[in-house]
Amino acid sequence: MDPLLLKVKKTETDSFSVNYFKYSGSFPGLWHYHSEYELTLIVKSSGTRFVGDHIDRYNENDLIFIGKNLAHTWKSDSSKEKNQSSEALVIHFKKDFLGKSFFATPELYAIEQFLQLSQRGIKIMGKTQTAVIDQMYHIQTLSGVDKLIKLLQILSLLADSKELTLLSSEGYNVSINENTNDRLNKVHAYIRNNFKSSIRLIDAADIANMSPTAFSRYFKQRMQKPFSQFVNELKVGYACKLLMLHKFSIQQICFECGFHNVSNFNKQFKSFTELSPKQFQLKHRSMYFQASQYQLQENNLADKDPT
Known part of the structure; x- marks a missing residue:
């Protein structure tokens, strides 16, 4: 099932929203996305957090920043007592809520970079977590x-x-950082347009107008990972997206993502997710069943936050 596109409501007197949500029992657990950036603090609850193709446990004080149009949800533990509440403090804002060019100003360059990173979802920890x-x-x-x-x-x-x-x-929400230099953007475009087939470092180096050795060193320095790892991450991320749709067999997804055999696909997939493709799919299944029930009641959720 595809995530639902939801409209985040705010008052006419506010340019962004700050809301405290309290539910009897569990969070709605709706698999969704929206055009706003989101900062969510879990005040009271525990369970499983889904952000793009990432799955993890969450507890109280879980603090997560979600990029625009990135699918996400928090699914409370089923063992939660019905008389126990689930509570969250949530901030939503659009990138242009202060004008289209506001975050492009030199003084806000670091925030602009952070917003770019948030397209993968960000967990905030340590002293920053406490301060925020x-x-x-x-x-x-x-x-x-x-x-x-x-x-x-x-x-x-x-x-x-x-x-x-x-x-x-990297592969779940494919995007190009507009602040990255043109040479690397061209390489990114080549990888993303061709990762379903064979991608060779020598071809990427040629696009960057560099020797393979120099390009390999340059790419690792800029991306903080080897070229082959970056390509495999894209393939696995795309595989996660297809697995979460529950429409294709694992073998079909293997070849659709540019892997030449199922054995290598399973090996690469597990190295990045610590799960086999089948385990990953099963872990999401209960979430999709719950999301489908909420989709049938979509009109009744108009005034609720779908955390």
Whole structure:
């Protein structure tokens, strides 16, 4: 099942939204995406978090930043007592809520870079987590200019932090960083247009107008990973996306993603996800069953946050 596109509501007097959601029992657990960036603090709940093709446990104080149009949900543990609430504090904003060129200004370059990274989803940890949680509780009490300034302070904290972990794989939300130089953009475009077939380092080097040895060194320095690893991550990320649709066999997905045999596909897939393709698919199945039930009731969810 594809994730649902949902519209995030805000008041006419606000350019972005800050909401505290409280549910009796579990979160709705709706697999969805939206055009807004999202910062979510889990105040009370535990369960499984899904961000793109990433799956992990979550507990109270889980703090996650979600990029625009990145599918996600939090699925509460089924053992949760019905009289126990699930609570979350959530901030939503669009990139252009202060004007189309606002984040392109030199002073906000670090925040612009952070927003680019968030297309994979980001887990916030350590001292940054503690500081941002304090600021999120504070922003609930503010209004007007003070509320806006507080959001920018939160984004500045995140942009300057080294205590961040990327969640979803490179291949799940395929995009090109417009701030990367033109040479690397051309290589990215070549990889993304051809990763379903054979991709050779020598061809990528030729596109970059470099020798294979120099290109290999350049690519690893810029991308923080070898060329072959980057290509395999794209393939596995795309495989995750197809597996989550539950429409194709594992063998079909193997060849669709550019792997030449199922054995190598399973090996590469497990090296990146720590799960076999079948295990990955089964882990998502319960989430999709729940999402399908909510899809049938979509009109009734219009005023709810689908955390």
